[in-house]
Amino acid sequence: MKKLICSALCAGVLLTLSACGQKKQEEALAEWTREGYFQDEDENMLSVTWMEDIDEPGWYVGCMLGEDPIEDSWGGTLPQEGNALKGTLTSSGSKEPLNVTVTEDGTDGLALAVDGGETYHFTKFDMPEATIFITINTEGWGNIAYTEGEQTPEVDEEYPYQSAVINLEKPETYTFLAWPSVGNIFVKWTKNGKDFSNEAQITVDLDETADYIAVFEEDPDWQNPVMNFVGNYESGRAHALVECFGKEEAWITIEWGSSVSELARWDINGRLDPETKTIDYSTATKTIIVFNEKGEIVKDEIAYENGTGSIVFNDDGTFTWHEDQSEYDEDMVFEWVSGSEDN
Structure with missing residues (x-):
């Protein structure tokens, strides 16, 4: 049965008066009784x-x-x-x-x-009074899903749960699923502080109040896939630096000098898809920096934020940059600079 997930609900009973015509006597509101x-x-x-x-x-x-x-x-x-x-x-x-x-x-x-x-x-509707109280939590970096019965729970990749509460009027069977965040591994389920199962998906008979915890830990063998492409790259007057960011993302800085006194810089962050070797980004920032004759910065102005585009790492050691906001209808190809892995 669908269970109401609203909090306690209420709205102000105002002693406003309703007027029926210009000279009719004002009448008090009827008392609200249905709750x-x-x-x-x-x-x-x-x-x-x-x-x-x-x-x-x-x-x-x-x-x-x-x-x-x-x-x-x-x-x-x-x-x-x-x-x-x-x-x-x-x-x-x-x-x-x-x-x-x-x-x-x-x-x-x-x-x-x-x-x-x-x-x-x-x-x-008479809300059933719960007698069995179940909590599901996580320890470490990971997520949970759950459903009634013995089927596999649906996983919400965009808005996953790290905790949940189930209140039951009578015993029921549920299935719990635990899956780790990137760079982590699932270890075990515990019940009331004691080891319960090493399986990520478990079907349990909920017949008593209990606390379940999905335990995760960092994967000692995990490496950010961006590590394979870290380094300096060049394309004509443009320079790019590729760095790891977090467990699976990249931070890419691209600088292009339009003249000796002006520089455009793009700061790009995004997740690398290991299969396609592609980063589709949507939060890039472009900054225009202007120098005086002494090389001092006299202007540091953001041209745009939330820029979109993609970066594709090619098999020949280059990467192709497509900028949706580019004034030129042409992608740029950057070549890896030998020795940059030592930087």
């Missing part, structure tokens, strides 16, 4: 909770409209307008905020209307 957890037929979840211990006590509303507990969840404090809670809910992930209106629906339900979108109809 707790709600679920619709698609197992979307809604929570409305009064919050006292915040700067402006009120009703906090949270919803999960989909499968992803992060990307499909929104929450925020909503003011009461008339007989509705109305305002903006902020995403727990990267999605846009939702402008919503919450109203009573039926004898004990709620309707959540999204501006410009759907209206969801929820009925009262």
Whole structure:
């Protein structure tokens, strides 16, 4: 069953008054009474909770409209307008905020209307009381994934987990998966501080409260693949220095003198794909440096940031640089300088 991942939810009950015409008597807002957890037929979840211990006590509303507990969840404090809670809910992930209106629906339900979108109809839902509490953590540099049942968990390479909490009403079977960050290796799983398994993927019967830890350590044999290309390179008046950066990335500095008094410098950082020997980058900085007759810097100005392009290391010891922002419709080929490995 999908579990609600919203925090306690609430939005301020304002004693605003609604006017019906210029001379009609103002009437107080009706008291908001429907709170707790709600679920619709698609197992979307809604929570409305009064919050006292915040700067402006009120009703906090949270919803999960989909499968992803992060990307499909929104929450925020909503003011009461008339007989509705109305305002903006902020995403727990990267999605846009939702402008919503919450109203009573039926004898004990709620309707959540999204501006410009759907209206969801929820009925009262009794949240199961958890009796088994499971924590999953990491020690060292690595990641985890988990899922109900015995199938292999899906791995989120972009936003991996390093910790998780599972609260269960009754015993269930789960599968845990651990995988190391670059330059590290998986060692073992522990349960409540004791060795549990040397397998990265384990299927466990969660029938008691427990703490699981995936243990990782640095790989003593790991070498940054950029090490094979470290050194100085030249292309006409341009000079390049290739260095290792972190476990798998490169830092490349390219300098090109347009004249005796002006120099352009690019600082490029990116991950090397060992199979294609390619670095696709998107955070390069180009700087223009101007010198006076004494060789002193009189101008040091950034021309652009977040530059994009690619660097491909060729089998003949050269590398090809493609700059998307280049004023010239031509790639540059840099040749390795003999003896630069000693620098």
